[in-house]
Structure formats: structure tokens, C-alpha cells
Amino acid sequence: MTDLAALKAELEGLAIEDNPQIVRQKSRDFFWYSPILKRQLEEVTGDLVVTVRSEAEVIRVLKACYARDIPVTTRGAGTGNYGQAMPLSGGVVLNLAEMNQVLEISTGAVRAEAGAIIATIDEAARKSGQELRMHPSTSRTATIGGFIAGGSGGIGSINWGGLRDFGNILKLRVVTMEEEPRVLEMSGEDLHKVSHAYGTNGIITEVEMPLTAAYDWVDVLVGFDSFADAARFGDALANQDGLLTKEIAPIAAPLPYDYFLRHRKYLHSNQSVCAILVAPFAMDAFAAFCGRYADATVLYRSDRASEEDRKTLPPVSELTWNHTTLRGLRVDPTITYLQVLYPFPDHIRKAVQLAELFGDEVVGHLEFVRFDGKVTCFGLPVVRYTTEERLEEIMRIHEEHGCPIFNPHRYTLEEGGMKQTDEVQLAFKKEADPKGLLNPGKMIAWENPDFDFSSRQTYLFPGLAS
Amino acid sequence: MTDLAALKAELEGLAIEDNPQIVRQKSRDFFWYSPILKRQLEEVTGDLVVTVRSEAEVIRVLKACYARDIPVTTRGAGTGNYGQAMPLSGGVVLNLAEMNQVLEISTGAVRAEAGAIIATIDEAARKSGQELRMHPSTSRTATIGGFIAGGSGGIGSINWGGLRDFGNILKLRVVTMEEEPRVLEMSGEDLHKVSHAYGTNGIITEVEMPLTAAYDWVDVLVGFDSFADAARFGDALANQDGLLTKEIAPIAAPLPYDYFLRHRKYLHSNQSVCAILVAPFAMDAFAAFCGRYADATVLYRSDRASEEDRKTLPPVSELTWNHTTLRGLRVDPTITYLQVLYPFPDHIRKAVQLAELFGDEVVGHLEFVRFDGKVTCFGLPVVRYTTEERLEEIMRIHEEHGCPIFNPHRYTLEEGGMKQTDEVQLAFKKEADPKGLLNPGKMIAWENPDFDFSSRQTYLFPGLAS
Numbered sequence: 013m014t015d016l017a018a019l020k021a022e023l024e025g026l027a028i029e030d031n032p033q034i035v036r037q038k039s040r041d042f043f044w045y046s047p048i049l050k051r052q053l054e055e056v057t058g059d060l061v062v063t064v065r066s067e068a069e070v071i072r073v074l075k076a077c078y079a080r081d082i083p084v085t086t087r088g089a090g091t092g093n094y095g096q097a098m099p100l101s102g103g104v105v106l107n108l109a110e111m112n113q114v115l116e117i118s119t120g121a122v123r124a125e126a127g128a129i130i131a132t133i134d135e136a137a138r139k140s141g142q143e144l145r146m147h148p149s150t151s152r153t154a155t156i157g158g159f160i161a162g163g164s165g166g167i168g169s170i171n172w173g174g175l176r177d178f179g180n181i182l183k184l185r186v187v188t189m190e191e192e193p194r195v196l197e198m199s200g201e202d203l204h205k206v207s208h209a210y211g212t213n214g215i216i217t218e219v220e221m222p223l224t225a226a227y228d229w230v231d232v233l234v235g236f237d238s239f240a241d242a243a244r245f246g247d248a249l250a251n252q253d254g255l256l257t258k259e260i261a262p263i264a265a266p267l268p269y270d271y272f273l274r275h276r277k278y279l280h281s282n283q284s285v286c287a288i289l290v291a292p293f294a295m296d297a298f299a300a301f302c303g304r305y306a307d308a309t310v311l312y313r314s315d316r317a318s319e320e321d322r323k324t325l326p327p328v329s330e331l332t333w334n335h336t337t338l339r340g341l342r343v344d345p346t347i348t349y350l351q352v353l354y355p356f357p358d359h360i361r362k363a364v365q366l367a368e369l370f371g372d373e374v375v376g377h378l379e380f381v382r383f384d385g386k387v388t389c390f391g392l393p394v395v396r397y398t399t400e401e402r403l404e405e406i407m408r409i410h411e412e413h414g415c416p417i418f419n420p421h422r423y424t425l426e427e428g429g430m431k432q433t434d435e436v437q438l439a440f441k442k443e444a445d446p447k448g449l450l451n452p453g454k455m456i457a458w459e460n461p462d463f464d465f466s467s468r469q470t471y472l473f474p475g476l477a478s
Numbered sequence: 479m480t481d482l483a484a485l486k487a488e489l490e491g492l493a494i495e496d497n498p499q500i501v502r503q504k505s506r507d508f509f510w511y512s513p514i515l516k517r518q519l520e521e522v523t524g525d526l527v528v529t530v531r532s533e534a535e536v537i538r539v540l541k542a543c544y545a546r547d548i549p550v551t552t553r554g555a556g557t558g559n560y561g562q563a564m565p566l567s568g569g570v571v572l573n574l575a576e577m578n579q580v581l582e583i584s585t586g587a588v589r590a591e592a593g594a595i596i597a598t599i600d601e602a603a604r605k606s607g608q609e610l611r612m613h614p615s616t617s618r619t620a621t622i623g624g625f626i627a628g629g630s631g632g633i634g635s636i637n638w639g640g641l642r643d644f645g646n647i648l649k650l651r652v653v654t655m656e657e658e659p660r661v662l663e664m665s666g667e668d669l670h671k672v673s674h675a676y677g678t679n680g681i682i683t684e685v686e687m688p689l690t691a692a693y694d695w696v697d698v699l700v701g702f703d704s705f706a707d708a709a710r711f712g713d714a715l716a717n718q719d720g721l722l723t724k725e726i727a728p729i730a731a732p733l734p735y736d737y738f739l740r741h742r743k744y745l746h747s748n749q750s751v752c753a754i755l756v757a758p759f760a761m762d763a764f765a766a767f768c769g770r771y772a773d774a775t776v777l778y779r780s781d782r783a784s785e786e787d788r789k790t791l792p793p794v795s796e797l798t799w800n801h802t803t804l805r806g807l808r809v810d811p812t813i814t815y816l817q818v819l820y821p822f823p824d825h826i827r828k829a830v831q832l833a834e835l836f837g838d839e840v841v842g843h844l845e846f847v848r849f850d851g852k853v854t855c856f857g858l859p860v861v862r863y864t865t866e867e868r869l870e871e872i873m874r875i876h877e878e879h880g881c882p883i884f885n886p887h888r889y890t891l892e893e894g895g896m897k898q899t900d901e902v903q904l905a906f907k908k909e910a911d912p913k914g915l916l917n918p919g920k921m922i923a924w925e926n927p928d929f930d931f932s933s934r935q936t937y938l939f940p941g942l943a944s
Contacts, residue, residue, distance in 0.1 A: 119607070120693060120759040141585070141607050142691070145720075173719025179763040180720035200766030222722070222759055225608070225691040227586060251851025253639025254611075254646035256688070293586040293688055297645040300666030385717025387851050 015080045016059050019104075022076045027063040027110075035061050038087065038105055043095040045337060047348055048400055048421040052476065056098045058085065058105040065110050067187065067195065067217045074193045074215065077104055077449060084189065085451045086211035088127055088158025091150040093334060095423040096162035096210045100453035101475040108157055111217065117142070121182055123220045126157025134226075143226035145172040145180060149335035157216045160184070160207050164418075167259045167289070167329050169381040170250055172224075181207055183220035188444035196444075205440040210425055212451045212458070213441035229258055229289040231314035231328035233278060234302065239264035239376045240364045241307050242284040243389070247360050248305075249288070250380040250387040255298060256291035261332040263287060264367060264376035267394060271339040274325050278312040284376075285311070287328045333392065336377050340394050348403070350374070351418040352391035352410055359388045362415055372396065374406060391415075408468075424471050426456045431465045433457040481546045482525055485570075488542045493529040493576075501527050504553065505571055509561040511803060513814055514866055514887040518942065522564045524551065524571035531576050533653065533661065533683045540659045540681065543570055543915060550655065551917045552677035554593055554624025557616040559800060561889040562628035562676045566919035567941040574623055577683065583608070587648055589686045592623025600692075609692035611638040611646060615801035623682045626650070626673050630884075633725045633755070633795050635847040636716055638690075647673055649686035654910035662910075671906035676891055678917045678924070679907035695724055695755040697780035697794035699744060700768065705730035705842045706830045707773050708750040709855075713826050714767075715754070716846040716853040721767060722757040727798040729753060730833060730842035733860060737805040740791050744778045750842075751777070753794045799858065802843050806860050814869070816840070817884040818857035818876055825854045828881055838862065840872060857881075874934075890937050892922045897931045899923040 020028055029035060036057040043049040064070050077084050083103030090097050099105055108127035114136040116123040122144070124133055130151040134143045146168030148154050154163075160181060165174035172180060181203050188194045196214070198205065206214045236242040242262035250260050268285040269276060279285065286308075290298045295315060302308050314322055331339065337349045354362045367376040373396050378389040397403060407417045422428050425437070438457045441448075448458055453473030456463045463471055486494055495501060502523040509515040530536050543550050549569030556563050565571055574593035580602040582589040588610070590599050596617040600609045612634030614620050620629075626647060631640035638646060647669050654660045662680070664672065672680045702708040708728035716726050734751040735742060745751065752774075756764045761781060768774045780788055797805065803815045820828045833842040839862050844855040863869060873883045888894050891903070904923045907914075914924055919939030922929045929937055 118759075120691070120757060171719075177720035178718055178767050179722060179760045182759060182762065199762040201769060222720075225586070252644055253637075253848040253851060254643035254688075256645060291586060293584075293648060294645045296648065296665040301644050303667060382719040385719060385853050 015082060019076055019080055019082060020060065023062060023073060026069055026073070027065070029061040029063070030059070032057070035059065035105065038090070038107060039099055041090040041092040041095060041097045043093065043098060043423070045093045045334070045341065045348060046421040047397055048403070049095055049423060053095045053098055053423065056095070056100060056476070057102065058099040059102050061105045061107050063107040063110050067111075067185070070106070070187050070215055070217055071193045071195070073104065073106060074187060074189050075191070078189055078191055078193070078447065081447060081449065083449050083452050086161070086215050088155030088161075089129070089150075089153045091148070091154040092158065092162040093420055094162075094428050096454070097158070098423070099451070100423070100473050103449075106215065108217075109155060112155070115218070117223070120223055121220055122223055123218065124156055125218055126216045127155045130154050130156055130159060133221075137223050138226050141226055142223035144168070145222055145224050146175075149330055149333040151329070156219050156221065160219060161209060161211050161216055164208060165381060166333050169379075170257060170260055170387070171382065173382045175207055176204070179222060181219065182222055184216050185218035186214040186216055186444075188214055189450050190444070190446065204436050206437075208425075208429070209437050210451050210454045212425070212445070212455045213437060214444045214450070227291045230292050230295055231312070232288040232290055232298070232310065233268075233275065233312040233328065234286045234288065235280065235283040235309040235311045236286070237283070237307055239284040239367055242286050243360050243363055243376070243378055245305055245308055246286050246378065246380055247387065247389070249286075249301065252301060255301060256294050258289040258291075259287065259329060259332055260380040261287040261336070262376070262378045263336060267336065267340065267375055267377065271336065271343055272331055273339075273343070275312065275331070283311075287331050289328060333379060337392060337394065346397055348395050348397045349420065350391065350393050350395060350407060350410065351420050352393065353383070353416045353418065354378075354389050354391060355414065355416075356383065356386040356388040358414070362413060363389060363391060366410060366413060366415065367393070369409070370406065422470065423473075424454055424456050426465065427471060481548060485542055485546055485548060486526065489528060489539060492535055492539070493531070495527040495529070496525070498523070501525065501571065504556070504573060505565055507556040507558040507561060507563045509559065509564060509889070511559045511800070511807065511814060512887040513863055514869070515561055515889060519561045519564055519889065522561070522566060522942070523568065524565040525568050527571045527573050529573040529576050533577075533651070536572070536653050536681055536683055537659045537661070539570065539572060540653060540655050541657070544655055544657055544659070544913065547913060547915065549915050549918050552627070552681055554621030554627075555595070555616075555619045557614070557620040558624065558628040559886055560628075560894050562920070563624070564889070565917070566889070566939050569915075572681065574683075575621060578621070581684070583689070586689055587686055588689055589684065590622055591684055592682045593621045596620050596622055596625060599687075603689050604692050607692055608689035610634070611688055611690050612641075615796055615799040617795070622685050622687065626685060627675065627677050627682055630674060631847060632799050635845075636723060636726055636853070637848065639848045641673055642670070645688060647685065648688055650682050651684035652680040652682055652910075654680055655916050656910070656912065670902050672903075674891075674895070675903050676917050676920045678891065678911070678921045679903060680910045680916070693757045696758050696761055697778070698754040698756055698764070698776065699734075699741065699778040699794065700752045700754065701746065701749040701775040701777045702752070703749070703773055705750040705833055708752050709826050709829055709842070709844055711771055711774055712752050712844065712846055713853065713855070715752075718767060721763050722760050724755040724757075725753065725795060725798055726846040727753045727802070728842070728844045729802060733802065733806065733841055733843065737802065737809055738797055739809070741778065741797070749777075753797050755794060799845060803858060803860065812863055814861050814863045815858050815886065816861060816873060816876065817886050818859065819849070819882045819884065820844075820855050820857060821880065821882075822849065822852040822854035824880070828879060829855060829857060832876060832879060832881065833859070835875070836872065888936065889920060889939075890922050891920055892931065893937060
């Protein structure tokens with residue numbers, strides 16, 4: 013009996029899938045946004061998908077896999093873009109999507125199982141007038157555990173910063189990959205051990221997240237003659253301390269007209285657009301603010317739209333962050349994108365400078381966020397892709413201009429992040445996953461402690477070649 | 479029959495007070511925080527106090543006073559510190575304290591009469607899980623209309639900026655001082671006409687203010703060996719985007735020990751203190767954040783205090799803003815204070831530099847706020863007062879160091895503010911108070927259009943000398 017056959021026998025009673033086509037489908041995420049990851053990861057697949065329904069089942073799977081040295085890669089809804097949930101060494105794909113209960117809502121906090129859909133949590137919280145502080149543009153499909161393990165921020169980050177910031181995650185329950193898996197409760201400083209670690213050093217089974225006041229956010233699109241005007245308007249709006257918004261995204265022409273097909277009647281091909289969510293009670297103030305910008309034209313506001321439009325148009329939140337890219341890919345599958353930080357206080361100047369430098373090859377898309385207490389912008393520009401070499405060059409030029417790239421064309425934690433070892437996460441992996449069985453190949457510091465991040469070499473996980 | 483006697487006759491049925499002692503008491507505010515204003519305004523008194531109970535009564539009073547050229551100075555609870563509500567030319571003190579109804583609470587907004595007590599509004603809003611965004615330390619006595627007409631921000635401004643910012647006031651109803659008084663509804667850009675205008679160009683009768691999520695804020699005092707350490711800690715905390723606080727005030731030794739008598743058992747005379755309000759669900763994150771500062775000692779947190787302490791100690795909000803000064807004045811009536819802006823990004827360096835420059839003569843007290851989108855600090859340092867000349871010199875030295883003074887030792891709008899004409903407020907006064915009968919002597923631009931703000935001369939209202 014092979015190890016896998018023995019594992020299946022041992023896990024009898026759990027929901028196990030071994031149909032290769034389904035397993036392959038459940039081994040993928042949105043890695044194909046990147047032509048580089050598409051080439052590298054296309055053939056990646058696990059051997060089995062185990063869908064767990066309780067923490068006890070998670071423990072049972074981990075214990076069995078530990079005993080047989082079988083890798084375990086955890087998956088929520090698979091909406092990540094960097095192969096976070098892809099099992100580079102095969103083995104078990106641990107599907108948490110059915111551990112999806114919202115457990116408790118209190119003032120300022122929600123407790124939920126890790127596989128709960130973000131929009132479902134928001135819907136439950138809304139009954140108490142509350143909602144999550146931030147969510148990705150994929151909130152209707154993404155799980156809260158996947159967001160914490162593989163994401164960094166999104167809609168709402170203009171008010172609250174990112175998941176990495178103290179206070180944006182309250183508590184996590186984490187199961188370790190040991191002979192006898194332990195269940196740890198983490199809060200405060202400990203949260204940094206496992207958040208944004210792609211499930212490489214523990215399995216998040218339950219989360220407690222802060223809530224904030226819920227509003228019926230008004231979707232707004234404002235048009236500008238130039239991307240620079242849209243960027244400056246967005247920056248000024250984001251710095252209005254009393255004018256409550258949840259999302260501010262300047263997107264350069266011609267992307268809005270070309271990609272936002274269902275909003276097209278409101279758009280012009282030569283207009284850059286700011287996509288904004290505004291609190292309903294702030295609309296008078298917002299209109300007054302817009303009045304100070306002669307070049308700002310309010311193209312669409314959902315509070316004044318027809319019943320028909322309100323029902324049928326996608327929400328503005330699904331025009332922003334990586335939904336901008338996704339809508340672009342539907343129109344033109346050859347594009348790709350970057351993730352750039354334009355550091356405060358030169359963020360607008362740099363964003364505009366780089367947009368001008370690349371012209372139509374790299375088209376601007378900014379997302380305003382709070383970052384270490386300041387309003388700055390993150391960018392997800394659309395790239396008219398030609399070759400891997402040129403894509404690397406474009407990223408290098410951004411970094412030469414002082415704009416760090418969070419590389420979405422790499423599948424490792426470090427290359428997609430700070431390009432250095434995260435000692436806290438590494439130390440916790442040594443403790444919680446001593447055999448290195450959790451999501452192999454994603455943490456370079458574990459796989460190859462001597463890797464030289466300054467070399468600009470891409471890390472290639474040996475397992476991928478085998 | 480004198481004009482006043484005729485007025486009284488005409489206003490029959492309204493609540494009119496003409497007992498000179500009571501009128502004098504109702505003609506005063508907390509101007510005596512300033513030794514200069516104390517000298518200048520000590521003898522100021524109105525002739526009558528009219529306590530109105532409805533907008534119709536306000537209109538009736540204004541119409542009658544307009545016809546007889548009798549000045550009208552509006553008053554809420556009289557908690558201002560600059561003589562905002564003091565009738566420099568006598569006449570009618572229009573008391574709005576009994577127009578105090580909370581009218582309507584909706585998601586994100588509250589509508590109330592101008593004389594409603596701020597704490598009463600918060601109590602009503604709390605039933606829906608909401609509270610006002612910001613309030614002065616005097617919220618238990620101050621009226622919302624007085625805050626808008628005479629204040630600028632306070633507890634909560636660390637999240638929302640000041641009242642001047644778009645979105646922090648939603649709507650105002652304003653009655654003009656004309657032959658036929660008009661009732662105007664103002665929102666958006668118009669709000670700047672009458673907010674922080676001391677009632678010089680219209681009477682605010684009703685307000686609509688934004689609400690935010692209400693929490694049972696935890697009172698925290700953190701001790702430091704030096705004021706500089708407390709200031710740096712406060713700045714770092716204020717820049718934590720995910721760690722929800724409502725108030726952060728570093729106060730230099732020996733003020734906390736000397737002035738916060740009921741908290742004294744928690745304090746040491748050589749410790750500087752950060753007085754903080756933290757959201758209850760953020761306490762784990764707050765403790766983790768404190769753990770990163772070796773020199774930070776948590777001295778008091780209300781969520782772990784005894785029942786007795788929680789009942790009897792004043793809330794931390796009543797240790798901050800001008801309650802710090804008030805507690806100081808109770809211990810040592812010879813002190814006074816300043817109002818300083820330490821501009822971003824050099825705010826900490828400048829605050830520490832000025833504290834060191836003056837030593838025990840000017841003792842540091844900072845209040846972190848958002849100002850044009852950045853975290854910076856406002857200061858209300860305690861001054862060991864000697865002479866008016868030295869006080870002026872201390873203020874000059876602050877301005878020479880690039881730290882603007884919002885002078886709390888002047889009774890005019892301009893001298894206490896931006897030291898320039900506010901053209902919007904002036905234009906509206908010409909329209910809404912053509913005879914100049916509203917709160918005379920407070921708007922220099924109206925009284926003396928040729929006044930030279932660059933001269934550093936103090937404006938002296940002629941009416942005061944008469």
C-alpha cells in the first residue's frame with residue numbers, strides 16, 4: 013500500500029477527493045494573472061483534497077500526514093494571485109472552505125471559522141450595524157482565513173492600514189504540524205508569526221477580527237482629463253480627515269472605458285477615473301469637496317442611479333484592486349500587472365513620473381491606503397506584457413525610482429514581500445512544522461537559508477523541477 | 479421708556495432675566511483661564527438674558543433687537559475660554575441652553591437643537607451603538623451649538639481631524655439678524671460661513687452631526703521617564719493605523735502628579751504620562767505595542783481597575799485638553815496656558831525642543847490630532863505666569879520656532895485663529911447681520927477693516943473702553 017493509500021484508509025470518514033481533474037482544479041488559484049507563474053506553476057497539482065469540517069478533523073489530517081511525511085497545503089477559496097495555495101510538492105490539499113461558520117458577533121469584533129466567506133461575515137455583522145474593516149475585491153468568494161494567510165489589505169485600508177498592523181487581526185487559533193498537533197491561541201505580537209505566511213507554519217482554523225460601523229456605501233466614479241489630476245484629487249480626498257470614504261482608486265485612461273464594460277455608458281475613452289466609496293451621510297461634503305476641483309466630473313453615483321443600474325452594475329468595489337486587473341484580463345488576456353508601493357511623501361510625484369515614463373506599456377492604477385500612519389498609494393498598474401525579461405526590467409526601473417515592488421510574479425513569501433528573511437515566521441516554522449511539510453517551497457528562508465536576496469536571482473523551488 | 483424696557487415689553491412671555499448679578503454670571507465663560515482676558519473682560523456684562531425655547535422665539539428676539547439696535551450675544555453653556563460668549567457691548571445675552579432636544583438619530587447622523595448637551599447627545603446615540611466623532615473635555619456641560627460656534631476639535635480629533643474639516647458637521651440651521659430674520663439650511667461649503675464664528679454672523683439653532691461607532695473606551699495612563707519619550711510613544715501610537723484610540727495626550731512631569739489628585743496613587747512626581755483612550759477590543763494589541771517600548775509603564779487601565787476606582791476616578795477624557803489646565807488652575811491659580819500647533823513632520827522635535835528651551839516655565843502638554851491627513855500634535859502647555867510681557871514673549875518665541883500660536887489670550891476670532899481676515903465669514907456677516915449687532919467686537923475684519931495683523935498689536939474693541 014502506498015503512503016497515499018494508507019493515508020486515505022486512515023482518514024476514512026473524512027471528505028476525500030482523488031479524482032485527478034478535480035484535485036488539479038482545487039490545486040490552483042489565480043496564479044495565471046502572472047505569465048511567469050503561469051509558466052512555472054501550470055502543472056502543479058496535489059494528490060488528494062481533504063475537505064475538513066472541524067478543527068478536530070484538521071488535527072486528524074495533520075497528525076496522519078506528519079506520520080507519513082506527506083506535505084499539506086491549505087486552501088480557502090483559491091482567490092490568491094501568487095500560487096499561495098498551490099501544492100508545489102503535491103500531497104494533500106487541505107480545503108477549509110467548509111469550516112465556514114460565523115461563530116459570534118460582539119461590539120467591535122467577530123469570531124468565525126477560517127473558511128467563512130468574507131461577504132458572509134459582513135452580512136452577519138451588518139445585523140448589528142457593523143462590518144469588517146477591510147476586505148479584498150474578491151470578498152464575495154474569498155475566505156477570511158485565506159485573506160489573513162495570503163492577503164495584506166484592500167478596500168478599507170484607506171482608513172485602517174493593512175492586516176500586518178496591530179489591531180487589524182484580534183485573535184487566531186492555529187494548529188501545528190507535529191506528531192501531536194497543538195492548538196495555539198494567538199493575539200498581540202504573536203499574530204505576526206502566522207499572518208501572511210501562506211500556511212507554511214501552522215493552519216489557521218478560527219479568527220477573531222475587529223469590526224467597524226457599517227454603512228450603505230455610495231459607489232462613485234469621478235472623471236478627469238489626466239491620470240495626474242485623478243491621482244492628485246484622490247490624494248487630497250484621502251487626506252480629508254472628516255470625509256469618510258472606504259476606497260479611493262485612480263485608474264488611468266483608457267482602462268476604465270476599455271475594461272469596465274457595464275459602466276461604459278458613463279465613461280469616455282480619454283478619461284481617467286477615480287473609483288470611490290463614500291459614506292452616504294458624507295455625500296454633501298463630498299459634493300462640496302468635488303466643487304473645489306474644476307476638472308473633476310462626477311460621472312456616476314449609485315445613490316442617484318436608476319433602480320435598474322443599481323441592480324445590474326457591479327459594485328465599485330469590484331472595479332478596484334485586483335478586480336481592475338481581472339476585468340482587464342477578460343478583455344485582453346495578454347496583459348498582466350505589478351504591485352508597487354509609492355512611498356510617502358513623494359507618492360504622487362513618483363506615480364505620475366513612472367506613468368509618464370512607460371506611457372501605454374504600463375498604465376496607472378493606484379489604491380490609496382494608510383501606511384504607517386500616512387496616506388500614500390499602492391499601485392497595481394496594468395502591464396502590456398511582451399517578455400519576461402522586459403517585465404523584470406520594468407520592475408527594476410520602478411525600484412531604481414525608489415518604488416518597492418511586491419512582486420506578484422513570484423510564489424515565495426520573501427520575493428513577493430520584503431525580499432528578506434522574516435525571522436519571526438521562520439522561528440515559528442521551526443517550532444510548529446519541524447519536518448517542513450506545510451506548503452513546501454514557499455518560504456525561502458526554510459528551504460535555502462543561504463539564498464542571497466541581493467542577487468536579484470529568482471528562487472526556484474527544487475520540487476517544482478522534479 | 480428705555481429701549482431695554484421696550485424690548486422687555488415686546489418680548490413678554492419669554493424667559494427674561496434682568497437681575498444684574500445673574501445677568502453678569504450668565505455673561506461670563508471660562509475667560510479667566512487667561513490672566514490677560516481676566517483683566518480685560520472682568521467687568522463685561524449684558525443687560526438682559528433671554529432664554530429661548532424654540533427657533534420661533536429666537537426669531538422673535540432677533541427681530542425685536544434688530545428694530546432697536548440692541549446687540550445680541552449667543553450663549554450655550556459658557557464653557558468657552560476666550561470670551562466667545564461675552565457681550566462686549568452689553569445688550570441681550572441669548573441663552574440657547576434650553577433648546578436642548580435630541581431630535582433624530584439615524585445611521586451615521588444625529589440631529590439636535592443647538593443647546594443640547596454633548597454628553598446627552600452621546601447618551602441618546604449610544605442606544606444605536608453610535609457616538610459623536612469628537613467632543614471637548616467639557617462634554618458633560620458644553621452644548622453642541624457652542625462647540626460648533628466656538629470650538630475646533632478635541633477628544634476624537636486623533637481620528638477625524640477638526641470641526642473645520644469637510645464632513646465633521648453635516649447641516650446647520652441658522653437664523654439671520656435682519657429686519658425679517660431668515661432661517662437658512664446650510665451644508666457642504668456653506669458650513670464654513672458660520673462654524674467657529676462665535677455667533678457673529680447668525681444664530682445656529684439646529685445641527686446635524688456625523689456619528690461613528692460607540693465603544694466603552696478604556697482609560698489608560700502610561701508613564702515615562704521623560705516628556706520626550708512620552709511624546710515619541712504618543713506619536714508612534716497615533717500612527718498605528720489599526721490600533722483604535724480616541725485620545726492620546728502626553729503630559730510632562732510634574733503636571734500629572736501635581737494636578738491629577740485623584741489618580742495620584744498611580745503616579746510619580748518625576749513621571750511624564752500619556753493619557754489615552756483605547757477601544758476595548760484593541761487592548762491586546764495595545765499591550766503588545768507597549769511591549770515594544772522598554773521605557774513605557776502602564777500605570778492605570780480602567781478595564782483592570784477596582785470597582786471603586788472605576789466609580790470614583792474622573793474619566794481620562796477629563797484629564798486632557800483644557801481639563802489639564804483646569805485641574806492645574808485648581809491647584810495653582812497663578813498658572814495659565816498656550817495653544818500651539820507643532821507642524822508635521824517636525825512636530826515631535828519642535829515640541830521637545832521648546833519644552834527643553836523653557837524648562838519649568840512652560841511645561842509640555844500635547845494632544846495628538848489628525849491635521850490635513852497627517853498625525854501631528856497640538857499643544858496646550860502650562861505656563862508659570864509672571865507678566866503679560868513675558869507671556870507675549872513666550873508666544874513670540876514659539877512662532878519664531880515655526881510653531882503657530884492660536885492665542886487663547888485674545889477675544890477676537892482672528893487673533894485667536896489664523897491672524898487674517900476670513901473673507902467667507904465676513905461676507906456672510908455683511909449679508910446676515912448688516913447692522914453688526916451679533917456678538918460685537920469679536921470679528922476685527924468687521925469692526926476695523928484696516929487693522930494690520932502683521933503689526934503684532936493687540937486689537938482692543940472700542941466698546942470695551944466705554
